[in-house]
Amino acid sequence: MELLRSQNLRTAVSLGLLSGAFLLFIGAVGMIEAFHDREVVNDVFSLGQLLLVLAPFAAGYIAAERTGRTRADIMSLLADGLLVGLLTALPTVVLLLFNSDEYRGLLFLSLRGIPFVVATIIAWQLQRQGKERQLVIGSWLAIAALVGIVTFSFALIFEIKGDLRTVLVNINRDWVDVVTFDNRNELITGILTFTFATVAAGIVGSVFRILPPIPRRALMYGLAVTLLAGAFGETVRLILQENLDRATMRELFQRDTMRQRPALALLVVSIAVGYLWARFGQEARTGFTQLEAPRKRVVNGVGMLLFAGVLLMLPWLIGRTLSDVAVTIGIFVLMGLGLNIAIGLAGLLDLGYVTNYAVGAYILAVLTSIGPLGRLDGFFTFWMVIPVALLAAMFAGFVFAVPVLRMRGDYLAIATLGFGEIIGKLAISDWLKPLIGGAQGVQAIPKPIFLGTELKNPEQLYYIVLAASLVTLFVSIRLNNSRTGRQWMAIREDEDVATAMGIDTARAKLLAFTLSAATGGVAGAIFAAKVGTVFPNSFTVFISINVLSLIIVGGIASNPGIVVGAVVLIGMPELLREFSDFRFLMYGALLIIMMINRPQGFIPSKLVTHEVRAAVKAKVAPAK
Amino acid sequence: MALLEVHDIHTYYGNIHALKGVSFAVDSGEIIALIGSNGAGKTTTLRTISGLMEPREGSVVYDGEDISGARADTLVAKGISMVPEGRGVFAKLTVEENLDMGAYTRRDSGVKDDLKGAYELFPRLEERRKQVAGTLSGGEQQMLAIARALMSGPRLLLLDEPSMGLAPVLVDGVFDTVQRIANEGVTILLVEQNAHMALQIADRGYVLQSGEVAISDTAANLQQNATVQKTYLGID
Numbered sequence: 001m002e003l004l005r006s007q008n009l010r011t012a013v014s015l016g017l018l019s020g021a022f023l024l025f026i027g028a029v030g031m032i033e034a035f036h037d038r039e040v041v042n043d044v045f046s047l048g049q050l051l052l053v054l055a056p057f058a059a060g061y062i063a064a065e066r067t068g069r070t071r072a073d074i075m076s077l078l079a080d081g082l083l084v085g086l087l088t089a090l091p092t093v094v095l096l097l098f099n100s101d102e103y104r105g106l107l108f109l110s111l112r113g114i115p116f117v118v119a120t121i122i123a124w125q126l127q128r129q130g131k132e133r134q135l136v137i138g139s140w141l142a143i144a145a146l147v148g149i150v151t152f153s154f155a156l157i158f159e160i161k162g163d164l165r166t167v168l169v170n171i172n173r174d175w176v177d178v179v180t181f182d183n184r185n186e187l188i189t190g191i192l193t194f195t196f197a198t199v200a201a202g203i204v205g206s207v208f209r210i211l212p213p214i215p216r217r218a219l220m221y222g223l224a225v226t227l228l229a230g231a232f233g234e235t236v237r238l239i240l241q242e243n244l245d246r247a248t249m250r251e252l253f254q255r256d257t258m259r260q261r262p263a264l265a266l267l268v269v270s271i272a273v274g275y276l277w278a279r280f281g282q283e284a285r286t287g288f289t290q291l292e293a294p295r296k297r298v299v300n301g302v303g304m305l306l307f308a309g310v311l312l313m314l315p316w317l318i319g320r321t322l323s324d325v326a327v328t329i330g331i332f333v334l335m336g337l338g339l340n341i342a343i344g345l346a347g348l349l350d351l352g353y354v355t356n357y358a359v360g361a362y363i364l365a366v367l368t369s370i371g372p373l374g375r376l377d378g379f380f381t382f383w384m385v386i387p388v389a390l391l392a393a394m395f396a397g398f399v400f401a402v403p404v405l406r407m408r409g410d411y412l413a414i415a416t417l418g419f420g421e422i423i424g425k426l427a428i429s430d431w432l433k434p435l436i437g438g439a440q441g442v443q444a445i446p447k448p449i450f451l452g453t454e455l456k457n458p459e460q461l462y463y464i465v466l467a468a469s470l471v472t473l474f475v476s477i478r479l480n481n482s483r484t485g486r487q488w489m490a491i492r493e494d495e496d497v498a499t500a501m502g503i504d505t506a507r508a509k510l511l512a513f514t515l516s517a518a519t520g521g522v523a524g525a526i527f528a529a530k531v532g533t534v535f536p537n538s539f540t541v542f543i544s545i546n547v548l549s550l551i552i553v554g555g556i557a558s559n560p561g562i563v564v565g566a567v568v569l570i571g572m573p574e575l576l577r578e579f580s581d582f583r584f585l586m587y588g589a590l591l592i593i594m595m596i597n598r599p600q601g602f603i604p605s606k607l608v609t610h611e612v613r614a615a616v617k618a619k620v621a622p623a624k
Numbered sequence: 625m626a627l628l629e630v631h632d633i634h635t636y637y638g639n640i641h642a643l644k645g646v647s648f649a650v651d652s653g654e655i656i657a658l659i660g661s662n663g664a665g666k667t668t669t670l671r672t673i674s675g676l677m678e679p680r681e682g683s684v685v686y687d688g689e690d691i692s693g694a695r696a697d698t699l700v701a702k703g704i705s706m707v708p709e710g711r712g713v714f715a716k717l718t719v720e721e722n723l724d725m726g727a728y729t730r731r732d733s734g735v736k737d738d739l740k741g742a743y744e745l746f747p748r749l750e751e752r753r754k755q756v757a758g759t760l761s762g763g764e765q766q767m768l769a770i771a772r773a774l775m776s777g778p779r780l781l782l783l784d785e786p787s788m789g790l791a792p793v794l795v796d797g798v799f800d801t802v803q804r805i806a807n808e809g810v811t812i813l814l815v816e817q818n819a820h821m822a823l824q825i826a827d828r829g830y831v832l833q834s835g836e837v838a839i840s841d842t843a844a845n846l847q848q849n850a851t852v853q854k855t856y857l858g859i860d
Binding site (some may be wrong): 483486487489490493494496498499500501502503504507 | 656674676695696697698699701705706708712713714715716717721724725726728729772773776
């Protein structure tokens with residue numbers, strides 16, 4: 001107890017227990033097992049095993065950072081790492097023992113002992129504080145009884161069921177295999193191996209922190225690149241196979257997994273690159289800022305050209321599967337840029353953005369379909385309908401904006417959420433069934449035809465999305481710096497003061513909703529043409545939430561941020577498809593971690609940076 | 625002729641009868657102070673004039689035109705500018721962006737000159753033109769709010785509690801500035817709890833009490849008035 005009061009020890013203990021709980025959790029939900037199927041480096045280690053050591057490594061690193069120990073007290077640093085590693089292993093080891101037939105009895109015994117231990121510790125504390133004898137004895141009895149009931153019921157459940165698997169389905173043989181590093185039959189050996197791994201990772205993590213910054217950054221960069229390339233092996237392979245011949249591919253990859261030698265080579269190269277960047281990156285940046293204006297423009301221009309070249313060549317570079325992902329990302333970039341007008345610029349929290357997406361998709365579907373619902377017999381082409389879809393979405397945005405003009409903040413959000421739901425119900429209703437097909441949706445939507453070629457592959461559709469996104473990007477940059485943009489900014493900050501500046505807030509808000517809806521309509525139309533069919537279940541509240549999240553994660557009111565947000569939040573789940581349900585768990589975890597550590601988003605706009613800094617300042621110095 | 629005439633206005637918050645027939649007039653070039661205790665209806669009067677609230681009865685006539693019930697944003701172009709209570713600067717915009725926002729309704733070429741004029745009036749703001757308004761001190765924010773209101777080129781400036789929340793040292797500065805703005809020909813209607821300061825710079829004053837005008841007189845006479853002295857100036 002005395003020891004626990006030491007701040008540093010408490011840091012190490014809490015971080016260790018946290019990473020231990022993390023390992024226990026991802027084991028219990030089946031993540032370790034699922035990730036074990038994905039090898040990072042062929043025949044060396046899997047993603048599941050990587051997770052096992054990554055947690056104590058990170059905990060050790062953070063512990064060393066928080067305690068701020070230097071190279072001088074290397075011994076305490078090592079001790080911290082050791083402690084973190086041990087505590088990381090603890091929960092999993094307990095569960096392992098629980099799970100084995102041999103040692104379960106031992107655990108039940110200790111389980112029965114827990115109430116007495118807990119009660120005695122607390123009673124001892126009370127005694128030391130000089131409480132009366134009766135109170136001490138009374139509380140001992142009360143606590144022992146209370147904790148006893150809880151642990152006894154746990155023990156009872158397990159004794160009756162006899163097997164953990166009935167309670168925690170994922171704590172099964174495969175899980176044991178992964179965490180014991182394939183020592184299922186020699187449980188003690190397995191436990192020792194596992195503990196050794198976590199302890200080593202914890203120590204490496206805490207020692208890693210005190211490395212001089214340049215090698216540390218280089219190592220970190222190299223490891224991150226190699227491990228990411230390994231973990232996303234399938235994606236990397238898809239990109240490489242577009243550009244390399246089959247023999248080279250076989251050298252590099254065993255199915256979707258990197259072979260050992262290329263992995264090692266990648267590690268060495270990326271560490272070298274990381275070293276050069278850490279060593280000379282700062283100089284390069286200061287050198288750049290000191291360049292004269294015309295030279296700077298040249299460097300910038302070359303960079304822009306390269307970037308534009310990559311954007312134009314992208315489908316050839318990444319192949320069909322990833323092009324498909326790129327089109328989906330593009331559709332969400334369009335929606336993100338549109339919704340950003342309402343949320344980022346005008347501060348109107350719109351949770352019904354899916355409305356515009358649905359309107360665009362159904363307009364395109366009904367007007368161009370050559371199936372039974374397309375009564376116009378394919379008279380309209382994709383290109384003719386795009387402006388119609390845009391105008392229809394704008395009209396929908398306008399109509400829905402009128403009743404909610406007087407609402408602000410949370411109330412507005414709930415009202416728009418309601419509109420989104422209404423659209424979903426309308427789409428599936430019998431009432432509109434003759435028109436848009438109810439639950440059966442609209443089918444047989446032809447692909448766009450451009451100069452005689454049918455754009456049926458994602459590689460070709462990519463260019464439509466790219467063009468639409470670039471136009472939208474241009475418009476939103478212009479809007480941001482315009483009089484109209486300023487007026488939205490004023491409304492976002494303070495509606496009453498905006499009125500006092502002579503701004504017609506009702507008109508400005510209507511304009512924001514209407515313009516914001518436009519790209520949603522285009523995105524919906526492209527989506528419909530891409531998929532070829534439109535079903536009502538594509539238009540749920542999750543579309544609205546997704547678009548909102550990508551704006552927030554990327555950086556609210558920041559155009560580059562929205563693109564990055566879409567790539568991460570829409571692209572990542574697509575690339576993690578093989579992990580099925582866990583990708584949503586990871587998606588959620590990413591959102592939480594982002595909001596805690598980087599609330600301003602990946603690429604924050606200048607404005608939001610001010611805001612976050614002001615909030616931090618307010619926290620540091622509350623009294624004024 | 626009076627620039628602003630308020631005829632017997634009745635304004636309600638829901639069912640609460642806040643203004644029970646307030647009438648007064650502001651002549652061109654004057655500084656008029658509306659004083660009164662908390663809840664007397666000072667701010668409500670100002671909000672009614674500026675269009676943020678609509679009178680149920682009575683009329684507000686500005687420059688010969690009935691503006692009662694007109695939308696607030698349309699009045700700015702007509703030359704009525706308001707400095708809202710609690711300053712209300714755009715905290716995340718820079719000083720200069722705030723000032724630009726004040727000139728929102730204007731499309732003439734004089735904006736740049738007026739910006740210069742604002743910086744001459746408040747040199748402090750020029751030093752901080754690239755600074756985010758939320759990081760200014762309370763006094764500087766008040767200066768910014770006044771400067772921003774001037775950017776629309778008003779004939780009538782409505783000031784709501786300019787001294788609120790400011791250190792006594794700064795209060796003097798704010799009232800000095802108000803005096804200087806008036807000297808440039810802007811008519812000023814000032815709502816103030818700090819009756820002492822307000823009456824020092826005002827030409828005339830109205831004392832509001834429970835939504836009605838209780839006393840109206842020149843500022844000098846009001847300072848001598850026994851009731852005013854006792855109730856608002858703290859002199860026995």
